[in-house]
Amino acid sequence: xxxxxxxxxxxxxxxxxxxxxxxxxxxxxxxxxxxxxxxxxxxxxxxxxxxxxxxxxxxxxxxxxxxxxxxxxxxxxxxxxxxxxxxxxxxxxxxxxxxxxxxxxxxxxxxxxx
Amino acid sequence: xxxxxxxxxxxxxxxxxxxxxxxxxxxxxxxxxxxxxxxxxxxxxxxxxxxxxxxxxxxxxxxxxxxxxxxxxxxxxxxxxxxxxxxxxxxxxxxxxxxxxxxxxxxxxxxxxx
Numbered sequence: 001x002x003x004x005x006x007x008x009x010x011x012x013x014x015x016x017x018x019x020x021x022x023x024x025x026x027x028x029x030x031x032x033x034x035x036x037x038x039x040x041x042x043x044x045x046x047x048x049x050x051x052x053x054x055x056x057x058x059x060x061x062x063x064x065x066x067x068x069x070x071x072x073x074x075x076x077x078x079x080x081x082x083x084x085x086x087x088x089x090x091x092x093x094x095x096x097x098x099x100x101x102x103x104x105x106x107x108x109x110x111x112x113x114x
Numbered sequence: 115x116x117x118x119x120x121x122x123x124x125x126x127x128x129x130x131x132x133x134x135x136x137x138x139x140x141x142x143x144x145x146x147x148x149x150x151x152x153x154x155x156x157x158x159x160x161x162x163x164x165x166x167x168x169x170x171x172x173x174x175x176x177x178x179x180x181x182x183x184x185x186x187x188x189x190x191x192x193x194x195x196x197x198x199x200x201x202x203x204x205x206x207x208x209x210x211x212x213x214x215x216x217x218x219x220x221x222x223x224x225x226x227x228x
Contacts, residue, residue: 004156034216043118044204046216089157095212101147101172102217104156 004092006105013080014113020076021108023090027071032093034102035064035075039086047075047088080112117141120205120220126228127192127199135190135223137205145210146188147217150174151202160203163188164210192225200227 005024013019025033035047048057053068061078077084087109091102118139127133137146145164149157159172163182177196182188188207192199202224206217 031212032214036216036219043219043221046218049214049216051214091157093212101159101162104149104158106154106156 004090004103004105006088006090006108008108009106010109010111012111012113015081017080017112018076018078019080019110020074021088021110023073023075023105025071025073025090025092025103026094027068029094030068030071030092031095033066033068033073034091034093035073036089036091037086038089038107044089077110080110082112082114085110085112118205118207118218118220120203120223122223123221125223125225127225128228130194132191132193133225135192135203135205135225137188137190137220138186139188139207139218140186141207141218142185143207143209143218144185145208145213146182147206148172148178148180148188148190149204149206151204157204160190199225201225 007022033050036044037047038044048064050066055066057064063076066073087107089107091104093102121136147162148160150160151157158174160178161172161180163169166185169180169182177193179191202222204222205220208217209215
């Protein structure tokens with residue numbers, strides 16, 4: 001994998017459903033993996049920054065895992081609510097190239113119906 | 115409140131005209147970034163600056179110029195050489211370098227061609 005890939009591209013769920021998305025990234029020279037939530041008409045908001053293989057982070061009903069050896073991260077939302085509707089972006093940072101710069105995926109757009 | 119302010123929210127450019135997008139931050143961050151978003155694409159890096167009086171080209175710098183004369187400010191000029199400037203532009207900042215800190219984003223500027 002050369003770029004950051006996110007799947008699915010979009011997702012429609014009912015209120016109360018639990019859901020998860022995938023972010024795949026190059027595993028070589030890995031430094032960090034970021035997750036952001038981007039609600040319509042607002043600015044992207046950071047959810048997690050993960051650096052260690054096996055990392056698991058949680059913020060309320062949202063959690064994320066990281067596998068740096070195989071190059072993927074999962075974002076889970078438990079009991080989705082309408083206010084969770086947003087585009088979820090992941091971004092990868094590595095040691096190579098321009099240090100400190102993020103490479104973003106295209107995002108997963110989540111719609112939660114009440 | 116600390117944050118990033120982008121202005122204007124909407125901007126229209128005539129053919130052959132240069133326009134400048136403003137980005138100001140009061141977070142005392144060293145690094146600032148400009149991204150472009152097009153429909154169906156991830157955020158793409160235009161220019162970045164890790165420190166005052168220094169900046170580097172990102173992945174899609176052609177047709178754009180920047181300056182970083184003050185730590186707080188990182189204006190982006192869309193020149194007439196940018197043939198497809200219609201897009202949503204996001205400014206971000208963070209501590210810079212290989213930092214574990216997330217990027218903080220402004221609310222964006224939507225640029226359209228008249």
